[in-house]
Amino acid sequence: MTMGRDIESLGATPGGMPALDDTGPVWVERTDAHPAVRQPVIDVTDVWKTYRTGTLEVDALRGVTFTIDAGEYVAVMGPSGSGKSTLMHILGCLDIPTSGGFHLAGDDVSWMTEEELAHVRNKRIGFVFQQFNLLASLTAWRNVELPLLYAGVERAERKQRAMAALERVGLSDRVDHRPGELSGGQQQRVAVARALVTDPDLILADEPTGNLDSVSARDVMGLLDELHRSGRTIVLITHDADVAQAAGRVMRILDGQITTAVTSSVGRP
Amino acid sequence: MNLLETFRTGMDAVLSHRLRSGLTVLGIMIGISAVILTVGLGEGAQQQVGSEISALGSNLLTVTPGSTTSSSGVRGGFGTASTLTTGDAIALDSKVVAPDIRAVAPATSTTASLVAGTTNWTTSVVGSDPSWLTVRGRTMTEGRFIVSHDLATRAEVVVLGATTAQELFSFRDPVGQIVNIAGQPMSVIGVLNTVGSSSSSSTVANPDDQAVVPLTTASALLTGGSSRNSVSQILIQATSSATLSAAYQETDAELLSLHGITTTTGADFTITSEQQVLSTATSVDKTLTVLLGGVAGISLLVGGIGVMNIMLVSVTERIREIGLRKALGATPRVIRRQFLVEASVLGTVGGVLGALLGVIGAEVLPHLISDPITVSPVAAVGAIAVAILIGIVFGVYPASRAAKLPPIDALRSE
Numbered sequence: 001m002t003m004g005r006d007i008e009s010l011g012a013t014p015g016g017m018p019a020l021d022d023t024g025p026v027w028v029e030r031t032d033a034h035p036a037v038r039q040p041v042i043d044v045t046d047v048w049k050t051y052r053t054g055t056l057e058v059d060a061l062r063g064v065t066f067t068i069d070a071g072e073y074v075a076v077m078g079p080s081g082s083g084k085s086t087l088m089h090i091l092g093c094l095d096i097p098t099s100g101g102f103h104l105a106g107d108d109v110s111w112m113t114e115e116e117l118a119h120v121r122n123k124r125i126g127f128v129f130q131q132f133n134l135l136a137s138l139t140a141w142r143n144v145e146l147p148l149l150y151a152g153v154e155r156a157e158r159k160q161r162a163m164a165a166l167e168r169v170g171l172s173d174r175v176d177h178r179p180g181e182l183s184g185g186q187q188q189r190v191a192v193a194r195a196l197v198t199d200p201d202l203i204l205a206d207e208p209t210g211n212l213d214s215v216s217a218r219d220v221m222g223l224l225d226e227l228h229r230s231g232r233t234i235v236l237i238t239h240d241a242d243v244a245q246a247a248g249r250v251m252r253i254l255d256g257q258i259t260t261a262v263t264s265s266v267g268r269p
Numbered sequence: 270m271n272l273l274e275t276f277r278t279g280m281d282a283v284l285s286h287r288l289r290s291g292l293t294v295l296g297i298m299i300g301i302s303a304v305i306l307t308v309g310l311g312e313g314a315q316q317q318v319g320s321e322i323s324a325l326g327s328n329l330l331t332v333t334p335g336s337t338t339s340s341s342g343v344r345g346g347f348g349t350a351s352t353l354t355t356g357d358a359i360a361l362d363s364k365v366v367a368p369d370i371r372a373v374a375p376a377t378s379t380t381a382s383l384v385a386g387t388t389n390w391t392t393s394v395v396g397s398d399p400s401w402l403t404v405r406g407r408t409m410t411e412g413r414f415i416v417s418h419d420l421a422t423r424a425e426v427v428v429l430g431a432t433t434a435q436e437l438f439s440f441r442d443p444v445g446q447i448v449n450i451a452g453q454p455m456s457v458i459g460v461l462n463t464v465g466s467s468s469s470s471s472t473v474a475n476p477d478d479q480a481v482v483p484l485t486t487a488s489a490l491l492t493g494g495s496s497r498n499s500v501s502q503i504l505i506q507a508t509s510s511a512t513l514s515a516a517y518q519e520t521d522a523e524l525l526s527l528h529g530i531t532t533t534t535g536a537d538f539t540i541t542s543e544q545q546v547l548s549t550a551t552s553v554d555k556t557l558t559v560l561l562g563g564v565a566g567i568s569l570l571v572g573g574i575g576v577m578n579i580m581l582v583s584v585t586e587r588i589r590e591i592g593l594r595k596a597l598g599a600t601p602r603v604i605r606r607q608f609l610v611e612a613s614v615l616g617t618v619g620g621v622l623g624a625l626l627g628v629i630g631a632e633v634l635p636h637l638i639s640d641p642i643t644v645s646p647v648a649a650v651g652a653i654a655v656a657i658l659i660g661i662v663f664g665v666y667p668a669s670r671a672a673k674l675p676p677i678d679a680l681r682s683e
Contacts, residue, residue, distance in 0.1 A: 095675065118595065118599065122597065133589065135590060147598055
C-alpha cells in the first residue's frame with residue numbers, strides 16, 4: 001500500500017490502541033499485516049547484553065523483560081549509561097542480545113544473521129536519529145526513498161511513495177532541497193518521512209529532539225503524536241522527562257534494568 | 270537491489286563528491302599516461318635503432334684492416350700499408366672457398382668536396398664495385414649503378430645518394446651533369462634510392478648522403494697511397510641471416526690463410542657483423558626501456574598510493590553514511606558493491622583519460638624532443654587494467670572493512 005492513499009478508519013483497533021476520544025476518530029492508514037494474530041510488536045524476555053573490553057565485562061542490560069503492543073507509544077527513559085542506548089540498538093535490530101529472547105512482530109530476531117537483520121531493519125523498523133543522519137549529497141526525496149531502494153522497490157513507485165511520505169510530514173514544497181538547505185526541524189521531518197516510507201511495524205526514535213530548538217522540538221513531537229494517533233507503534237528513547245510525557249507509557253531504565261513502567265491514562269499530552 | 274540501481278547509487282556518490290573524485294581520477298591519469306609515454310619512448314628508440322641498422326644492409330659482415338687486442342689497442346698489421354686488398358675480396362668471392370657468401374664488395378672511403386657549378390658539398394666518397402649495390406641492399410631511383418666496364422676503364426663516373434643529389438642540384442636532374450670531386454670532373458650516372466633518413470641522434474652516418482665511384486677510379490684519382498690494391502673495408506653479404514656466422518668463419522679462415530697468419534690472435538683484420546651492432550644497440554635500448562618502465566612503474570605506484578589515501582579518507586569520512594545505509598536495510602554485500610562500482614568507475618575513467626593523455630602526448634612530444642614515441646597497445650591496455658585494479662584493490666578493501674562494521678559503531682562515529 002502507499003502512503004498517499006486516503007487513510008481508512010478501523011473500528012476495532014489492535015491491542016493497545018487508544019480508545020476514541022474527543023480528538024475525533026482514530027485514523028489508521030494501514031491495513032495490518034497480521035490482522036488475525038493479536039501479538040505484541042515487541043516481546044523481550046530476560047534479555048542480557050554484555051560488553052567485553054579486554055578482561056573487563058560490563059553488563060549493559062541485566063535481564064530485561066517487557067512487551068509493547070501494536071499502536072502503543074512508549075518512552076524509554078534513563079540517564080546516560082543506564083543501558084537505554086543498548087536497549088534501543090537491540091530493539092532496532094542493530095545489535096543482538098547476549099542472551100534472552102527478542103521477538104519483533106512475531107519473528108525471533110535474537111539469532112538472525114547480519115543479512116537477515118538488515119532485511120528486518122529495512123521492512124519492519126523506521127529509525128529517527130538525534131543527528132537526523134540524512135545524506136548531504138541527496139535531495140530530500142532521494143533520502144526518503146533510500147529504504148525502498150534497499151527493499152528493491154521500482155523507481156517510479158519509490159518516487160511516488162517518497163513524495164507521499166514527505167507530504168505526510170508537511171514538506172511537499174521541499175522535496176528537491178538538500179539537507180543543507182533545510183532547517184533542523186525540517187531535516188528531522190525528512191528523517192521521519194524516511195522512517196514512515198516503508199510502512200514499518202515500529203518507529204524507533206532516539207532522542208529525536210536532542211539537536212533541535214524548542215519550537216522545532218515541539219513540532220517534531222507533534223508529528224510523532226499525530227503518527228501515534230494514526231495507529232503507529234512508536235518507541236521513543238530519551239533522557240528528558242518532558243519529552244517522555246508525550247508517550248502513553250514511560251519505562252524507566254537504570255543500571256540495565258527496568259525500574260518502573262508507568263502507564264499514563266492515555267498517550268496524550 | 271539490482272545491478273542498475275547499485276550502479277546508479279555508485280555513480281551518485283562519484284558525482285556528488287566531485288573534488289575527491291576529480292583528484293582520484295587525476296592521480297590515476299598521471300600514472301597511466303606516464304607509463305604509456307615512458308614505455309613508448311623506450312620502444313621508439315629501439316625501433317629507430319633497428320631500422321637504422323637494417324638500412325645499412327642485411328646479413329652484412331664488414332672486414333676492416335687492423336685488429337684490436339685486449340691490451341695494446343689497435344694492431345696495425347704489416348707496417349702502415351692497409352692489409353686488405355682487392356685480392357682478398359676476389360678470393361672471398363668464390364663459391365668453393367666460401368659457399369655461404371653471396372656477394373663481396375671491396376670499398377675505399379674518403380671524405381671529399383663535391384662541386385657542381387657554384388654549389389659545394391662535402392660528403393663521404395666510397396670507391397667500390399658493382400656488388401656494393403646488392404651488399405648494401407640499395408636500389409636506384411634513376412640512372413644506373415657502376416658496372417664492371419667502369420672499373421676496367423677507370424671511368425670518371427659517380428653515383429650520388431639522394432640527399433647529396435638534392436644538395437648539389439636541388440630540383441634539376443643530376444644524371445648527365447658534371448661534378449668535380451677533389452678537382453676531378455666526373456659525370457653523374459645515377460641516383461640512389463633513399464633508405465629513409467636517420468635522425469640526428471643516430472650514430473651511423475646518413476646513408477642517403479654519399480657518393481659512390483668505381484673502386485679503380487677512387488684509388489687512382491682520390492685516395493692514392495702506396496698500394497693501389499689496398500681497400501679500407503670489404504663488405505660481405507651472407508646468403509641469409511642464418512648463415513651469417515658460417516660466412517663469418519669462412520671469411521676468417523680464408524683471410525688468415527691468405528695473409529699467412531697461423532693464430533687468430535695475430536689477425537691483421539677485424540670482422541664485425543651488423544647483427545652484433547644491432548644486438549648491442551637493441552640491448553642498450555632494452556635496458557633503457559626497462560629503466561623507463563621502472564620509472565613509470567614507480568609513478569604508477571605513487572599514483573596508486575595516492576588513490577589509496579583518497580579512498581581510505583573517503584571510506585573513513587563515510588563510515589556514518591555506511592552505518593546509516595546499513596540501518597536502513599543495506600546488506601554488507603550491497604555496501605561492498607556500491608564501493609566496487611565507485612572504485613571501478615574512478616579507475617576506469619582515470620585509466621581511459623590517462624591512456625588518451627598518453628596517446629596525445631605521444632603525438633605531440635616527439636615534435637618537442639625529436640625522439641620518436643611508439644605507443645604500445647599492450648602497454649596502453651595493461652595500464653588501463655592496472656588502473657581499474659588500483660581502484661578495486663585500494664577502494665574496495667577499506668570499503669569491505671567498513672561494510673563489516675556493526676551499524677551502531679558506524680552510526681556513532683562522529
